[in-house]
Amino acid sequence: MPVIFITDFLIFLLLFGVIAFFFYGRKQEHLRAPWRDVRKRSLAMSSAVILFFFVCIGLFDSIHFHPKIETDESSEKIYSNEILSILDMLLNDLRLKNEKTYSAPLASYSFSREMIEQENGKQIRAYPRLIYGGTSLNKPESESTADIVKRISLGFLYGLLISAIIINLIIFVLSKLIRASYGVTLQNCLLNKFNTHWLAIFITTLIIIITICIICSLSQNYHVFGTDKVGQDVLYQALKSIRTGLVIGTLTTLVMLPFAIVMGLMAGYFRGWIDDVIQYLYTTLSSIPGVLLIAASILLLQVYISNHADDFNSIEQRADLRLLFLCIILGITSWTGLCRLLRAEALKLREIDYVQAAQAFGVQHYKVMFRHLLPNVMHIVMIAIVLDFSGLVLAEAVLSYINIGVDPSTYSWGNMINSARLEMAREPIVWWSLAAAFIFMFILVLAANLFSDAVRDAFDPRLREF
Amino acid sequence: MISYILRRIIYALPILIGVNIITFVLFFVVNTPDDMARMHLGMKRVSEAAIVKWKDERGYNKPILFNSGVDGTKKITETIFFQNSVKLFVFDFGRSDSGRDIGYDISQRMWPSLAITVPSLFIGLLAYISFGLILAFFRGSYVDVSGVILCVIMMSISGLFYIIGGQYLIGKFLHLVPISGYDTGLNAFKFIILPVLVGLIGGIGASTRWYRTIFLEEMNKDYVRTARAKGLSESRVLYRHVLTNGLIPILTGVVVILPSLFIGSLIVESFFAIPGLGSYTIDAISRQDFAIVRSMVFLGSVLYIIGLILTDISYTFVDPRVRLN
Numbered sequence: 001m002p003v004i005f006i007t008d009f010l011i012f013l014l015l016f017g018v019i020a021f022f023f024y025g026r027k028q029e030h031l032r033a034p035w036r037d038v039r040k041r042s043l044a045m046s047s048a049v050i051l052f053f054f055v056c057i058g059l060f061d062s063i064h065f066h067p068k069i070e071t072d073e074s075s076e077k078i079y080s081n082e083i084l085s086i087l088d089m090l091l092n093d094l095r096l097k098n099e100k101t102y103s104a105p106l107a108s109y110s111f112s113r114e115m116i117e118q119e120n121g122k123q124i125r126a127y128p129r130l131i132y133g134g135t136s137l138n139k140p141e142s143e144s145t146a147d148i149v150k151r152i153s154l155g156f157l158y159g160l161l162i163s164a165i166i167i168n169l170i171i172f173v174l175s176k177l178i179r180a181s182y183g184v185t186l187q188n189c190l191l192n193k194f195n196t197h198w199l200a201i202f203i204t205t206l207i208i209i210i211t212i213c214i215i216c217s218l219s220q221n222y223h224v225f226g227t228d229k230v231g232q233d234v235l236y237q238a239l240k241s242i243r244t245g246l247v248i249g250t251l252t253t254l255v256m257l258p259f260a261i262v263m264g265l266m267a268g269y270f271r272g273w274i275d276d277v278i279q280y281l282y283t284t285l286s287s288i289p290g291v292l293l294i295a296a297s298i299l300l301l302q303v304y305i306s307n308h309a310d311d312f313n314s315i316e317q318r319a320d321l322r323l324l325f326l327c328i329i330l331g332i333t334s335w336t337g338l339c340r341l342l343r344a345e346a347l348k349l350r351e352i353d354y355v356q357a358a359q360a361f362g363v364q365h366y367k368v369m370f371r372h373l374l375p376n377v378m379h380i381v382m383i384a385i386v387l388d389f390s391g392l393v394l395a396e397a398v399l400s401y402i403n404i405g406v407d408p409s410t411y412s413w414g415n416m417i418n419s420a421r422l423e424m425a426r427e428p429i430v431w432w433s434l435a436a437a438f439i440f441m442f443i444l445v446l447a448a449n450l451f452s453d454a455v456r457d458a459f460d461p462r463l464r465e466f
Numbered sequence: 467m468i469s470y471i472l473r474r475i476i477y478a479l480p481i482l483i484g485v486n487i488i489t490f491v492l493f494f495v496v497n498t499p500d501d502m503a504r505m506h507l508g509m510k511r512v513s514e515a516a517i518v519k520w521k522d523e524r525g526y527n528k529p530i531l532f533n534s535g536v537d538g539t540k541k542i543t544e545t546i547f548f549q550n551s552v553k554l555f556v557f558d559f560g561r562s563d564s565g566r567d568i569g570y571d572i573s574q575r576m577w578p579s580l581a582i583t584v585p586s587l588f589i590g591l592l593a594y595i596s597f598g599l600i601l602a603f604f605r606g607s608y609v610d611v612s613g614v615i616l617c618v619i620m621m622s623i624s625g626l627f628y629i630i631g632g633q634y635l636i637g638k639f640l641h642l643v644p645i646s647g648y649d650t651g652l653n654a655f656k657f658i659i660l661p662v663l664v665g666l667i668g669g670i671g672a673s674t675r676w677y678r679t680i681f682l683e684e685m686n687k688d689y690v691r692t693a694r695a696k697g698l699s700e701s702r703v704l705y706r707h708v709l710t711n712g713l714i715p716i717l718t719g720v721v722v723i724l725p726s727l728f729i730g731s732l733i734v735e736s737f738f739a740i741p742g743l744g745s746y747t748i749d750a751i752s753r754q755d756f757a758i759v760r761s762m763v764f765l766g767s768v769l770y771i772i773g774l775i776l777t778d779i780s781y782t783f784v785d786p787r788v789r790l791n
Contacts, residue, residue, distance in 0.1 A: 280480065280481070280484065281484075283481055284481050284484035284488065285488075287481055287485060287767045287770045287771050287774075288488065288489075288763055288766065288767050288770075289729065289763070289766035289767070289770065291732055292747065292759065292762055292763045292766050293763065295759060296489070296492055296493070296759050296760070296763055297492065299751060299754055299756070300492060300493070300496055300497050302505075302754070303497045303501050303502065303505045303754075304496075304497065306504075306505055307497075307501050307504060307505070390621075390622065394624050394625065397624050397626055398624075398625060398626060398733055401626060401733065402732060402733065402736065402748055402751065402752075403751065403752055413624075417624075417626055417630075421630065424630065424633075424634060429634075438623070438624060438626075438627050441624055442622055442623055442624070442627075445622040445624075446618070446619065446622035449618055449621060449622050450618065453618070
């Protein structure tokens with residue numbers, strides 16, 4: 001039985017919007033030319049592939065449902081209360097393999113000592129074997145290194161095989177599209193003679209798929225990133241956090257975009273008292289320190305939720321509302337910059353001949369704004385979207401740390417860091433939760449940064465900072 | 467000049483009134499004092515008398531906007547809006563929900579905040595400008611390209627990583643300075659080093675890159691070409707012309723945040739257990755002390771608006787093309 005969260009709905013709305021914009025932009029030369037420039041850049045294309053993988057995971061994690069409970073009678077369908085996503089089903093292995101408590105990455109023994117009863121009835125304090133870590137081994141001390149190496153090489157080979165198939169498939173489709181023979185297409189790809197930097201795409205795909213295969217092969221027998229305090233697999237948490245990061249990074253911009261565009265264009269186009277009011281509005285909002293406004297709003301949301309606890313069917317729904325609310329608040333604190341830019345641009349554009357001509361013909365104001373101003377500020381909007389993304393992903397972690405971010409029950413990198421931080425005092429230290437969260441966040445943010453740099457350079461080389 | 471400053475201050479008043487109304491609406495209208503009392507006293511099973519008592523103790527027992535039960539001007543003054551929001555204009559912050567004087571706490575706690583933020587700002591400025599200038603000097607070469615790549619990588623690392631990593635490496639592993647804490651007087655020095663250093667490293671990526679573009683933009687201008695054509699050496703062009711002109715956007719960007727230095731950094735202070743205004747706010751957030759959060763929101767906005775006014779004034783000093791009026 002499917003369940004649709006508000007953020008799920010908005011994500012797919014956004015996806016639909018992006019696809020629609022893609023087909024709209026394909027016909028517009030002034031949008032196509034900069035994208036051609038982006039496609040030529042190797043770093044941008046590598047980042048795009050990485051982002052693509054992240055987005056795929058995020059989308060899989062955005063289709064939720066109540067799983068069916070297996071019953072003998074087929075007549076009646078019973079659904080469990082639990083809400084799972086497609087990603088949960090794919091990662092069933094990771095999700096269900098829970099240990100008792102901490103365990104290090106690739107370990108076979110638990111992190112902390114326990115009383116163990118031996119066969120001869122004596123009790124000793126020792127590190128117990130993990131339930132799911134290194135189960136196939138008899139003597140983990142001596143065998144585990146060899147086993148790990150074996151699994152890594154196996155994963156590597158599988159990765160090579162799978163990526164070879166995928167890359168060949170891409171080249172095959174490409175050769176059909178450009179009506180050339182397979183060999184010529186391959187040669188042109190390798191020599192980088194196309195408009196798109198296929199070589200970078202292939203290499204990145206190769207690396208990603210090999211990494212995925214190695215991790216898959218290792219996680220059959222180990223916890224690749226260890227387990228956390230309650231024994232949950234850290235890799236699973238990190239993968240689940242991808243959706244939260246993407247939601248914060250994209251929905252925030254989606255939420256603020258209509259306000260910023262409408263207000264910015266209106267202020268610049270009409271000038272006069274409308275301009276004054278809008279300027280007053282955004283100066284007031286931007287003068288409140290962002291973190292404090294977020295803190296105040298989240299506090300108030302907490303009061304609201306605790307006083308209206310009955311309105312929510314499940315913890316997940318409550319957490320989802322908080323996530324959406326966080327996006328809205330972040331949007332409110334960050335729309336002012338874009339609004340200011342659009343106002344300045346509209347002030348310039350309204351004096352240009354074609355706008356004057358449209359006015360002289362008696363075209364209605366909203367039509368002038370929609371038909372003549374909006375398409376000419378689209379590049380600023382696009383740059384703002386991609387530039388904001390990485391900052392928002394990083395902001396989520398910080399906000400979750402001071403407990404004004406996402407709900408504590410939501411998987412997010414910020415929550416992972418927050419809960420792992422207290423364990424830094426342990427000896428030996430528990431570093432893997434932190435490491436996993438930071439690595440995933442770093443890859444996503446770096447890819448987003450590199451990609452947004454390329455987009456910005458392509459669309460407006462002079463607009464370097466705003 | 468004085469009339470200009472006065473006019474700017476008068477312009478700032480409506481904005482402050484706007485901020486005040488926003489905070490008032492957030493804290494007293496969206497959630498009524500009854501909601502707050504319930505939240506503090508424990509959800510549902512709480513008697514009406516306990517709520518009234520909680521509100522009495524904190525002065526939330528008045529009507530929100532208009533008190534019809536009393537006479538004359540008291541109709542307006544004996545209200546939550548006047549007592550708790552309007553009084554902020556004269557920096558009368560009132561008492562926190564736990565009964566402490568907020569104004570006194572702020573005056574005590576701003577010094578540790580300043581001890582962190584002021585050195586961070588100035589050392590950072592010096593370092594970032596130097597790095598930016600070096601990269602601009604070697605523009606297009608391997609030094610520049612690798613420097614920019616390094617900047618992007620450092621930008622992509624979460625600030626939390628720098629804090630946790632710095633605490634572990636310097637505090638716990640090398641035992642050079644205490645991991646966290648604070649002391650009075652000169653003893654505070656050893657507690658300040660680590661936060662300042664961490665803040666410095668955390669900001670390198672974004673700031674260096676930004677300063678580099680500022681300098682590069684200056685370098686493409688005509689006066690630089692003229693200076694080179696005159697036969698000035700590259701270092702003289704760089705220091706005498708590019709640096710001084712590039713400093714204009716940098717300094718005016720710094721002036722905006724100068725007043726906000728009082729507030730301190732929320733994250734750094736709470737990680738390093740510095741008893742400044744940042745950790746004060748964080749504590750208030752986790753204790754759900756609305757009075758403190760409200761005061762800090764207002765104080766933060768006031769300081770930001772002062773920063774904006776200072777920026778406009780400083781423009782007239784550093785850039786003679788900008789005229790008042």
